[in-house]
Amino acid sequence: MGLESIELILDVEDVFGINLPDTEVERVRTVGQLCNLIRQHVGTNHNSAFISSESVCCLNEDCGYCLNTLPAQGMCPECGQSYNINVSVEEIVTELLVENFDIKREAISMESRFIEDLNF
Known part of the structure; x- marks a missing residue:
């Protein structure tokens, strides 16, 4: 496993809040296989995942929180407006790459x- 591969796995673990076992990571050869592995560890309900490290602000123009x-969906703690920023695993991995x-x-x-x- 090269340095870039290790960096990618560390980024993925950080963004998704998971720990991927080395024995499972070693079998990953494609982007799709990595996404499937992430889903196995995050669970099928990606709504429970947290928003990634990219800056995402409240949709209420007057708030900007x-x-x-x-969590990827809920109520803004500042203004109370509901939000749902449901980003797929594939989109997040692509953005990391x-x-x-x-x-x-x-x-x-x-x-x-x-x-x-x-x-890589």
Whole structure:
């Protein structure tokens, strides 16, 4: 496992609040396999996951409260407006690859192999 692979797994564990066992991570070859592994550890109800580290603000223009570290759906603690920022596992993993590893979004699919296609 290369340094970039380790960094990606650490990013994934941080964003999703999970711990992926090395024995399971070693079998991951594609982006889709990683997403499936994440889902197994997060659970099928991704709504229980927290908003990722990207800055997400309340939808109420007068409020602007930062929703990071809050559940992906609920009520803004500042103004009380409800929100539902339900982002798929695939979208989050893709964003991590684009932002942290300078991989072009067009190059990423669920079939993309980390070593052969994404040069990990």
